[in-house]
Amino acid sequence: MPEATPNVKLRAWRNSAKLSRAEMAKMVNLSASGIKYALTCDEERIRRWEAGEVSWPREPYRLALAEVTHHDPEDLGFAPTKRARTTPDLDALIRPSGDFSAGTDNRILSPHSVNLGDPGRDEDGMRRREFVGLAGAALFSAVVGQPDKNHGIASDIETLAAALVDYSAPLDGPADLGALAAAVATAKQNYQACRYSQVAAALPSLLRRLRTACTMLTGDRQLRAYALSAEAHHVAASILLKHEDKGLAWLAADRSVQAAHASGNPLMIGSSARIITHALMDDGHHRAATNMASTAAQRLDADLSHPSPDDLSVYGTLLLRGAVAAALHANRHTAAELLDEAEQAGRRLGHDGNHMWTAFGPNNVLCHRVNIALRLGDAGTAIENARKIDLNALPINERKATVLLDTSRAFLAWGKHDRALYVLRAAGDIAPEEITGRPATLRLVRDILATAPISIRREAREYAEALGVSA
Numbered sequence: 001m002p003e004a005t006p007n008v009k010l011r012a013w014r015n016s017a018k019l020s021r022a023e024m025a026k027m028v029n030l031s032a033s034g035i036k037y038a039l040t041c042d043e044e045r046i047r048r049w050e051a052g053e054v055s056w057p058r059e060p061y062r063l064a065l066a067e068v069t070h071h072d073p074e075d076l077g078f079a080p081t082k083r084a085r086t087t088p089d090l091d092a093l094i095r096p097s098g099d100f101s102a103g104t105d106n107r108i109l110s111p112h113s114v115n116l117g118d119p120g121r122d123e124d125g126m127r128r129r130e131f132v133g134l135a136g137a138a139l140f141s142a143v144v145g146q147p148d149k150n151h152g153i154a155s156d157i158e159t160l161a162a163a164l165v166d167y168s169a170p171l172d173g174p175a176d177l178g179a180l181a182a183a184v185a186t187a188k189q190n191y192q193a194c195r196y197s198q199v200a201a202a203l204p205s206l207l208r209r210l211r212t213a214c215t216m217l218t219g220d221r222q223l224r225a226y227a228l229s230a231e232a233h234h235v236a237a238s239i240l241l242k243h244e245d246k247g248l249a250w251l252a253a254d255r256s257v258q259a260a261h262a263s264g265n266p267l268m269i270g271s272s273a274r275i276i277t278h279a280l281m282d283d284g285h286h287r288a289a290t291n292m293a294s295t296a297a298q299r300l301d302a303d304l305s306h307p308s309p310d311d312l313s314v315y316g317t318l319l320l321r322g323a324v325a326a327a328l329h330a331n332r333h334t335a336a337e338l339l340d341e342a343e344q345a346g347r348r349l350g351h352d353g354n355h356m357w358t359a360f361g362p363n364n365v366l367c368h369r370v371n372i373a374l375r376l377g378d379a380g381t382a383i384e385n386a387r388k389i390d391l392n393a394l395p396i397n398e399r400k401a402t403v404l405l406d407t408s409r410a411f412l413a414w415g416k417h418d419r420a421l422y423v424l425r426a427a428g429d430i431a432p433e434e435i436t437g438r439p440a441t442l443r444l445v446r447d448i449l450a451t452a453p454i455s456i457r458r459e460a461r462e463y464a465e466a467l468g469v470s471a
Contacts, residue, residue, distance in 0.1 A: 004052035009077030011050045013069055021046040024068070033063035055079050153437060156200035157243060160236060163204035164251050166211075175213035177224055180206075184228045187235050188357050192396035194431035196239055203236050214259070226263035230256045230272050231357070237275045244439050246283055253279040270300040270314045271356055277321040286329035293322030294338065307348070313355035316345035320360075320368045327372040335372055339365065354395045363393050367403040374410050382410035401431035405441060412444070417452045421460055424448065436467060445469045 014024050021043040028034050028041040037060035045061075048054050055078060057065065062073045069076060183206050190198045210232055213225035237252035253275045260272035273296035280289035297318035300311070307315065323338035343365045352361030366389045373382035386407045394400050404427035411420035424444065428435040435441050445464050452460040464470070 006052045007050050007077040009075070013071070013076060014046070014050070017069075021050075027068045028061065028064045031064040031067040033060055033067055036060075037064075039064055049078075153197045153200050153243075156197070156204070157240070157245065157248075159204045160200060160207075160240075161248055163207045164236070164248060164255070166208065170208075170212040170215045175209070175217055175221075175225065177213065177217075177221060177228075180210060180213060180225070180228050183209075184232050184235075187232060191235050191238060192354070192357070192359070192398050194397050194401060194433050196242060196433045196437055199235060200239055203232065203239070206232055207236065214262070223263050223265070226259045227265055227268050230260035230263060230268050233259060234272060234275045237279060241278060241282055242438055244282075246279070249282065250279050266300065267310055267314055267356060270296055270318060271358075274314075274317055274321050277318070277325060281321075281325050281328060286325050289325035290322050290329070290331070290334060293318050293325060294334075297322065297341075309349060309353060309355045312345050312349045313353065313358040313360040316342045316349070316360045316365070317358040319345065320365065323368060323372055324375070327375040330376070332376060335376070339369060339372065342368070352390075352393045352395055359394065359396045359399045361393075361395075363389050364399060367394070367399060367406075370403055370410070371406050374406055374413070377413075379410040379413040383407060383414070386410070397431045398434075401427045401434040404430070405434065405444065408448075409444060412448055412451075417448060417460070418456050420448055421452075421456060421463065425463070442467065442469055 014021070017024075019027070025041040025043055025046050029039050033039070034041070039060055041061065041064070049057065056062075057073070057078065062078075065076065066072060074080065183202070187199050187202055187206060190196075190202075207229075210225060210229040214222060214229055217225050233252045233256035237249045237256060240246075240249035240252055253272075256272040256275050257269075260268040263269075273292060277289045277293040277296075280286075280292060297315055300315050300318065319338045319342035323335045323342065326332075326335040326338060343362070346360065346362040346365045349355075349361055352359070352363045358364075366385055369385040370382045370389075373379075373385060386403065389403060391400055391403075394403070404423050408420045408424040408427065411417075411423060424435070424441075427441075435445070445467055446469050449457075449460045449464045449469065
């Protein structure tokens with residue numbers, strides 16, 4: 001057996017931080033992952049890591065180390081083994097896979113392509129069970145550790161409702177546009193990270209402050225305030241749609257559009273059209289939503305001869321909204337046309353960015369292909385499209401969780417309950433509030449539980465019970 005090579009990088013980091021092994025072990029245990037996975041790191045474990053006796057710690061410890069040191073495991077001197085990867089949480093999701101249906105070539109996918117095939121070997125099954133256990137533990141911790149979260153967000157939405165219908169004269173006072181811009185950016189970032197409870201808690205005060213700024217300021221500063229108000233109301237409408245509060249979502253979306261037009265910014269007007277389209281779709285007005293999105297995209301395209309990344313991102317996202325709306329009223333031709341146009345915009349952009357908070361890019365287009373195939377009743381095509389996605393390239397957790405939930409629904413429609421549950425748990429590990437706080441996702445959990453075969457019924461029931469869901 002070869003002699004272990006000391007991990008000098010890890011030891012150097014600990015020495016530079018002036019920590020004893022016992023102190024470092026305590027930090028690992030008290031990190032977010034340490035608490036989530038109930039880790040029991042001690043001085044001896046740190047010694048073994050530094051001595052090189054362990055070349056690649058187990059997944060929960062790698063997460064905790066990254067949180068404590070702010071370095072990836074490789075940067076700390078650890079070396080991944082052949083069976084370990086830098087994103088082991090998603091290892092079972094991104095491994096190459098075989099056929100899904102007749103006529104599908106057994107091609108080798110990118111190591112970061114989403115693999116949603118059935119595990120074929122005992123080793124794969126073992127990895128899947130290990131992953132499901134970790135994801136389930138993480139989600140269970142999120143649920144039982146914060147029993148008042150759903151109650152809290154419901155209360156915050158009531159406060160948000162009061163802010164949206166507050167027609168009283170705004171209070172006098174200075175308006176700090178820098179602080180308001182930072183607060184809007186934080187709300188956007190928290191929303192995209194699926195921290196919905198934080199967003200809902202912060203929005204009422206933010207909307208009132210923006211209303212005061214829009215009223216009190218003049219000139220270019222007022223136009224900037226209107227643009228910020230459009231973005232903040234966009235976030236408010238998105239949160240309300242997540243919680244299926246359609247009436248309030250309509251009000252917030254309309255406020256976003258009004259503020260965008262008052263700002264005079266064509267990009268902001270195009271961006272706000274996205275949320276109105278979404279509100280129309282959620283209320284069943286699919287044809288109107290298609291027309292709204294495609295018209296807004298055409299108007300934006302006509303105004304831009306040399307598009308910037310912001311321009312392409314808003315334009316492409318409007319096309320994607322229109323494609324989804326077209327699929328909802330079974331207009332396959334229009335949905336395909338708009339998807340192809342969005343794909344061209346994604347190619348022109350050349351990467352998955354988050355310009356204008358859109359998360360637009362080639363992989364986002366693929367995510368919408370998954371969603372649209374599912375809405376058109378073609379689960380097999382949805383899964384084939386999901387296999388092409390580079391999950392790690394998607395810039396925001398909300399988009400990652402959404403495509404995983406769509407893929408879970410596709411597996412359920414295909415009768416593959418084990419994979420549906422597996423991918424659902426993966427979404428929960430990335431974004432717990434997408435599972436615990438959304439009625440649509442809890443219905444998915446209920447559907448899996450109600451139709452699960454005997455082979456996974458117990459696992460599905462335990463998972464559902466952890467969420468408070470009954471068949």
